[in-house]
Each structure stands twice: as C-alpha cells, then as structure tokens.
Amino acid sequence: MALHTTMPLRVLFLMLSAAALPAKCLAAAAPISPDxxxxxxxxxxxxxxxxxxxxxxxxxxxxxxxxxxxxxxxxxxxxxxxxxxxxxxxxxxxxxxxxxxxxxxxxxxxxxxxxxxxxxxxxxxxxxxxxxxxxxxxxxxxxxxxxxxxxxxxxxxxxxxxxxxxxxxxxxxxxxxxxxxxxxxxxxxxxxxxxxxxxxxxxxxxxxxxxxxxxxxxxxxxxxxxxxxxxxxxxxxxxxxxxxxxxxxxxxxxQRMVFGGGADKSNRSTEGRGKRNNDRWMVAMIMAAVGAAVASLIAAALCGVLWRLRNRKPARTCGGSSRTSSMAREETVRFDGCCVEFDVCTLMRGAAEMLGKGATATTYRVAMGGDDGVVVDDAGVVVEEGKGAGEVVVVKRMRRREGATREDERRKRELAREMGTWRHANVVSLRAFYASADELLLVFDYVPNGSLHSLLHENRGPARVPLEWQTRLKLAQDAAQGLAYLHTVCNGTLAHRHLTSSNILVDAGGNARVSDFALLQLLVPAPAGSGADEAATAQKQDVHAFGIVLLEILTGRSAAEDGNSVDLARWARTVVREEWTSEVFDVELLPSRGGAEDEMVALLHVALLCVADDHGERPRMAVVAKMIEDIRDRGSKRSRYSASPSQVGHSYESSPSVSEDTTRSTAASSS
CATH class of the missing domain: 3.80.10.10 (Ribonuclease Inhibitor)
Structure with missing residues (x-):
C-alpha cells in the first residue's frame, strides 16, 4: 500500500524537474553582454x-x-x-x-x-x-x-x-x-x-x-x-x-624681410645673405611697380570698352521684346554686389572645379585671385597674393543653341540683365555675366553648405547626422518664400520649370536659397507675346514640384529613387487615404514626433494640396509660403510654453545626438 502511495509523488517530482529544465537552458542561451x-x-x-x-x-x-x-x-x-x-x-x-x-x-x-x-x-x-x-x-x-x-x-x-x-x-x-x-x-x-x-x-x-x-x-x-x-x-x-x-x-x-644681421650675426656670410635679400626685394618692388602700371592701363582701356557697351544696351524687357537692336559680340555686365575687379580674364585665371553638367549648363566652382602687389618671403621668393584671393563664385556656362537666331541671343542677354536685378534672402543672386557669340557665362553667389537633397538623402548609414524637424521646417519656409518672390518678378511671366531639392541650396547661415530659376527660359527664350495662361500653368507646375520637395522633407524618400515624382505623390496619398499617416514620416524624425507631429501632419496637408492632380486646386506659392509660416508660428508658440528646464541655458549643439544606424530602418520604411 505504501508503494502505491509514493509512486505518484515521485512521478510528480520528475515532471516538475523536467518542466524547469528548459528555463535553465534558455537562461544559459542568453549570455550577459561583456560590455x-x-x-x-x-x-x-x-x-x-x-x-x-x-x-x-x-x-x-x-x-x-x-x-x-x-x-x-x-x-x-x-x-x-x-x-x-x-x-x-x-x-x-x-x-x-x-x-x-x-x-x-x-x-x-x-x-x-x-x-x-x-x-x-x-x-x-x-x-x-x-x-x-x-x-x-x-x-x-x-x-x-x-x-x-x-x-x-x-x-x-x-x-x-x-x-x-x-x-x-x-x-x-x-x-x-x-x-x-x-x-x-x-x-x-x-x-x-x-x-x-x-x-x-x-x-x-x-x-x-x-x-x-x-x-x-x-x-x-x-x-x-x-x-x-x-x-x-x-x-x-x-x-x-x-x-x-x-x-x-x-x-x-x-612675410617679413630680414635686412642684414643683428648684434649676434655679424659674419660675412650673414651680411652676404642680407645683401642678396635686399637686391631681390628691390627687383621685386620694381617688377611690382611696372606690373601695376601695365595693369592700370589695361583696366582703363577695359573700363572704356565696358562703358561704351553699357551705353549701347537696349532697355530691359524680360526677354520678350521683338524689337531688334545692335548686339555687341562680347559683353561683360556686373550687378550690385559683384567684385569691382571682375572681368572674364580674372574669371578664367581662377582655379576652377566642375560641379556638374546638366541639360542647360555646365557648372563650375571658381576661386578668383590676383593682386597688383607682391609679397616676398624670408627666402627672397616672390609670393603673389590676390586682394580677392579665395573669393569663390559659381559659374554656369551655357553654349549657344544650334539654330538660335540673332534675336534669340538678344532676348537671352536681356533676360540675363533682368535676372541680375533679383535680390531676395532666399534666392541665389546673379552677380555678373559674360556673353559672346558662342557662350554665356553666368556668375552666381557660391553657397557653401550643399543642397537640401544632400542634407536629406546623402550619407545615410553609420556616419549619418539626420536633419532634425525644426531645421527641415525652416528650410521649407525659406524655399517657399524664395520661390514665391521669383513668381512675382518680370510681372509674373517666369517660372522655374525644373525645381527639385537639388537646386534648393543652404548657405553658411543655414538659410535655404532657390537656384537655377528661369534657366530653361534662358536656354530657349520665350517668343514675344507669350500668353499669361502659359506662364500661370508653368507656375502651377512649380507648385507641384515644390510639393514633391515637401514630401521629401517629410518622408526622407528621394523622388529620384522612386523613379519619378508622380510615384512619391501617389504613394503619400495612398498611405494617408488608408489612415496610416504616421507611416509617411521619415524614421529620422522619430525623436521629434512627440511634440511636433501636429506640425508634420499640417505640412503634409500643404504638400498634398501642392501635388493635386487638378492644376486649379493647387494654391499659389505666396499662399503656400504663408501656410508654412503659420505652421512654424504655431510650433514656436507650443515650444515656448513646453520647454523643459533642462533645455534652458547654454548648450553646445554643434553635434546632434542621433542614431547612427539609420540605413536599415529607412530602407524598411521605404519598401
């Protein structure tokens, strides 16, 4: 009888031991990090x-x-x-x-x-x-x-x-x-x-x-x-x-010269070196004086030629006038803000680096230099230093189009003159141009911090420093204001026609600046009497393109990667329609979503308005700029009242603290 009583207890003990064994094995299979x-x-x-x-x-x-x-x-x-x-x-x-x-x-x-x-x-x-x-x-x-x-x-x-x-x-x-x-x-x-x-x-x-x-x-x-x-x-x-x-x-x-020797350097070899240095210095000074005189004569002659060319130029007409006039074969025009010493020779002497080649022009970065003075170093070597050494500009070189008439070339120069008058904090300024029978050189401000496209899409991976939300929103507002201004120049008859995130540049102050506006019209000038309806349609196409830029800012996806902008707009509309709005936003914006998701959703609605299929439903750029400004204003008021105590005071924010592993998650969100 005792045997029958103890058997069930022994079986129960063995069952409990077996049940506990997998848990111990599982614990052993998850080792603690050696870090x-x-x-x-x-x-x-x-x-x-x-x-x-x-x-x-x-x-x-x-x-x-x-x-x-x-x-x-x-x-x-x-x-x-x-x-x-x-x-x-x-x-x-x-x-x-x-x-x-x-x-x-x-x-x-x-x-x-x-x-x-x-x-x-x-x-x-x-x-x-x-x-x-x-x-x-x-x-x-x-x-x-x-x-x-x-x-x-x-x-x-x-x-x-x-x-x-x-x-x-x-x-x-x-x-x-x-x-x-x-x-x-x-x-x-x-x-x-x-x-x-x-x-x-x-x-x-x-x-x-x-x-x-x-x-x-x-x-x-x-x-x-x-x-x-x-x-x-x-x-x-x-x-x-x-x-x-x-x-x-x-x-x-x-670059100081050492003349002769000091009290502790009185031997003949030292004196000989000092004399040779003096001789070299005198030769250099004579050469400098002769060079300055020759340069002055050349500059005076060039100024006379330029003065005559300017007096002969016709009235500014935005490139649309059909009135013929005599056109100088070569012409150099400077606008406000351009260096006084600029001419085509100075430009050609500069160190140039090709930045890219597009359908409209080949783009170079040029560091211009030159000086009418000479500096001599301690060894007696002549070192030339330009007054404007290091002055960097961007030059777009446009070749003459096959089949272009003399009238086409005249309208091109007139439009270039008009472009030189556009001044806005969010527009890349044209500073000068040189026109000849074969080519047109456009000299723009150099904008050092690259494009919005590079900030959004390049270096994704371990070295990536993501672009945080407030910066993205500011760049969107800057670009909208710049494009809205450009839609008003020349009586509203011009459009960008090729706006992408690559030609929205970021300057040293962190401001977005629109570039390449109207370059397509410069390549093929509009004939006289072009209709206002055509200009309005082209500007509504700009609004659509700007909507694609906003979607890139919000999603982190590149329109080029998607094949074309239509796919990106269609994808965004589909996700929103299926009520997965939060899936639209770039994973790099996750740290910002807590307090700024309302702003992101509001900007998404603006973007979807811009990319509406019906041209008539798209707002004007001035309205788009005002809507983004309102979104930023609401966000600044919210952050003013919700700032935590730890955010008060001085902070070194030159290095954002963000995840460096974004490649895998971004790819997943884009699939």
Missing amino acids: AAPLVAFKSACSDPAAALISWTEASDPCSDRWRGVTCQPPPSPSSPPRVRRVVLEGLRLGGDAGAVAALAGLHMLAFLSLKNNSFTGSLSGVDFSPLAPHLKLLYLSGNGFTGRFPESVLCLRHLRRLDLSGNRITGTIPPEIGHRLPSLLTLHLARNLLDGPLPASLEAMAKLAKLDVSGNHLQGRIPKRLAAVFPESSFAGNPELCGAPLRRRCNGQ
Missing part, C-alpha cells in the same frame, strides 16, 4: 549628482535591461552576447576626470560616443582611444572642461566621421598630420578652446570635410587656400592672429 564591466567602471569613476545612471547596476545587463543612454546591437546568433554600439549621455551633469572616459575604451564595438554638455575635466592627452579604432565613427566630447593637448590617440580612429571637442580648454597645436590620419572626417569642431599654432596644411587633403569650426582659439598664420575657398568666415573667427581669406586680415605682416 557591462567597462560601463560599470565608467559609472564608478564619475560623479552623478542627478542619479542619471541609477539604472546601471551590476546585477543587470546593459542590453536586456535598457540602461540609460546605452544602445546595443542585436547578437548575430542566440549563443552570442549582445554588444554595445552607442553611449549617448548628454547634459546629465556627470563629472569626473578623463580617466572615466578611458574606461569606455573597453567597449570594442562602440560606434557612437557622446558625453557633451557635462562637467568632465582632466587631460585628454592621456586617454587611449585606439581600442575603439575598428568601429568608432562619431565622437562628441564638447561642452566639458577637458584640458591638455590634443589627444594624439584620436588620430588612430581611422573610421572616424565626426569629431567634436569644442567648448573645452584643450591647449597646444592641432596635429600637423590630422588630415592624413583622418581622411574620412566629415565634420571637425575644435571651437572655443586654447589651441595655438598654425592651421595644418594637411586639412586641405580631407576631401570629404563638409564642416570645419576652429573659431575662438589662439591660432596663428595664414589660412590654407583650399579651406578659405570652402568654409565661411565664421569657421575661423575669434583667432586674432589668423589671417587671409575669408577673414579681412591680410597676411603681409607675416
């Missing part, structure tokens, strides 16, 4: 008065338990541990010396590290960043109190794309070899430190460098010419001993 130890060491080495790292406990896992500021990469297999890819701890009042940062060098798979706007101190020169070399792409340490010399180990980070050390107290010089050791760098921010010495010439070798800021230091010497041609004055401001374009301080004072 927990370096993170705990970092927490132990730094002060945390706000308890921001309270979730970082030794009994938990940084990946499965979601430690604050830590993002992990999913393991490739169930038996592999997850690895930490991002550590973003910004504005959390964390402190400690540089040794805390050194602890994070144990995160061997780390791709993105940001500790900006905290209170770390100590010398970075002793921190070894080299263990992070295989994967680190973004390093943001701005807005702390780091000291010491520039950390040489950063030069080992061969995959680094963005480096921000601004707002610290770093001393010494910028490493001369930085441009050769970090060739893939896209942004370099070293502003507001204590750096001295020259700007390394190796920075010119960084072909991918898109943003440079060394302002607010103690740098000295001449700005390398390629840097001067690419980056604005604000990139170098606040360095009293830095000179050359684009700054207004000239560098003549640095």
